[in-house]
Amino acid sequence: MAGSIGLTRICLLQATNNNNGAHLNYERDNIRNMKGYVSGEQPERPDIIKLNTNENPYPPTPAVGEALRGIHIENLRRYPPPTALPLRQALADLHDIEASGIIVTNGGDELLRLLLATFVAPDEKIATASPSYSLYEVLANAHGCTMVNYPLQADWSLPVDFAERMNADGIKLCFVVNPHAPSGTLVNVETLGALAAKFKGVLVIDEAYVDFVDPSLSYSTLPLIAAYENVMILRTFSKGYSLAGLRMAYGLGSRSLVDPMQYKTKDSYNTDLIAQTLAKAAIEDQAYAAATWQKVRNERTRVREALVTMGFEIPTSQSNFLLARVPAEQSAESLYLALKTAGILVRFFNVPELQDRLRITIGTAEENDRLLHSLKGLIAAPGKS
Ligand SMILES: Cc1ncc(COP(=O)(O)O)c(C=O)c1O
Numbered sequence: 001m002a003g004s005i006g007l008t009r010i011c012l013l014q015a016t017n018n019n020n021g022a023h024l025n026y027e028r029d030n031i032r033n034m035k036g037y038v039s040g041e042q043p044e045r046p047d048i049i050k051l052n053t054n055e056n057p058y059p060p061t062p063a064v065g066e067a068l069r070g071i072h073i074e075n076l077r078r079y080p081p082p083t084a085l086p087l088r089q090a091l092a093d094l095h096d097i098e099a100s101g102i103i104v105t106n107g108g109d110e111l112l113r114l115l116l117a118t119f120v121a122p123d124e125k126i127a128t129a130s131p132s133y134s135l136y137e138v139l140a141n142a143h144g145c146t147m148v149n150y151p152l153q154a155d156w157s158l159p160v161d162f163a164e165r166m167n168a169d170g171i172k173l174c175f176v177v178n179p180h181a182p183s184g185t186l187v188n189v190e191t192l193g194a195l196a197a198k199f200k201g202v203l204v205i206d207e208a209y210v211d212f213v214d215p216s217l218s219y220s221t222l223p224l225i226a227a228y229e230n231v232m233i234l235r236t237f238s239k240g241y242s243l244a245g246l247r248m249a250y251g252l253g254s255r256s257l258v259d260p261m262q263y264k265t266k267d268s269y270n271t272d273l274i275a276q277t278l279a280k281a282a283i284e285d286q287a288y289a290a291a292t293w294q295k296v297r298n299e300r301t302r303v304r305e306a307l308v309t310m311g312f313e314i315p316t317s318q319s320n321f322l323l324a325r326v327p328a329e330q331s332a333e334s335l336y337l338a339l340k341t342a343g344i345l346v347r348f349f350n351v352p353e354l355q356d357r358l359r360i361t362i363g364t365a366e367e368n369d370r371l372l373h374s375l376k377g378l379i380a381a382p383g384k385s
């Protein structure tokens with residue numbers, strides 16, 4: 001018996017190596033040549049302050065716990081509702097639209113992947129206004145299409161003549177993240193409407209962070225999906241509803257965008273029964289979620305003011321993070337590393353246009369106090385950073 005296990009192991013080892021001892025490569029050319037998405041660090045130690053992946057610092061509504069306890073294990077024997085209809089119906093009530101205009105996905109990332117699989121051929125071009133969510137480029141590379149980056153203006157506003165330039169370049173689909181990541185700035189609905197009207201491709205408005213927009217701005221792109229058939233809005237449970245671990249999101253759009261994904265390209269059961277049930281409980285407690293959003297906004301104002309006083313330059317954020325350009329004599333990378341040593345994780349992007357900045361997620365008041373205290377010490381003693 002032991003001998004046969006040994007033989008199996010030897011065969012497996014041989015199977016993973018060619019004659020030169022190098023691994024065989026079965027990847028498509030585009031996959032071999034691409035780099036994967038680099039996620040923010042996920043520390044195991046509970047005492048680390050985690051301000052690097054834009055999670056909501058507050059727990060989900062207690063209704064989520066109750067819903068979890070109410071799930072009968074017996075029900076897991078069966079497949080879940082394939083298009084998450086009960087959840088879609090609850091979302092339709094929330095947004096006052098038809099459930100047919102909603103697709104539920106396994107995180108926003110699945111929706112982004114589905115959009116490419118459904119609307120973009122591998123040899124076609126997609127676009128974004130850069131810098132933006134780095135996963136877009138990774139997904140484009142994996143799909144085998146070309147990503148065209150149109151630089152944002154210095155104040156983070158959309159490129160001049162964006163639609164005209166994309167049309168001239170034959171762009172099939174464009175991702176606009178709003179509020180913008182990583183700056184947190186917000187483009188107004190009129191600008192997005194004008195873009196949708198002129199752009200000939202599919203316009204995806206990625207609203208992963210929309211719940212943190214100040215309600216006094218009355219920002220809502222929902223009228224755009226009724227007015228423009230080429231607009232798809234992405235929403236997620238990961239940020240506003242404190243459920244990043246659940247992997248649930250949804251898209252809102254016309255039937256010509258939703259139906260092909262809903263009935264052709266998504267996996268037959270792309271979201272599971274537990275996730276559908278908990279997501280429904282979360283959106284049905286709007287008052288709880290809205291209270292966490294307001295706490296984040298209050299802290300966002302306080303942290304921004306404190307950082308600006310220390311010499312950081314920060315655009316006004318409508319999101320749950322701040323993009324802070326470090327004071328002139330400081331190095332963003334050194335500050336990031338020094339904070340890490342102090343047990344505080346923030347995000348440093350080692351790309352030319354962001355190298356002098358840190359992206360800092362808004363935490364609880366206590367977490368933010370610790371961040372501000374550490375940064376004050378590091379900036380007062382630059383030798384240490
Ligand atoms: C801009 C943006 N869009 C979409 C997502 C996808 O979020 P999820 O897959 O957790 O729903 C994220 C996550 O960080 C994001 O930052």
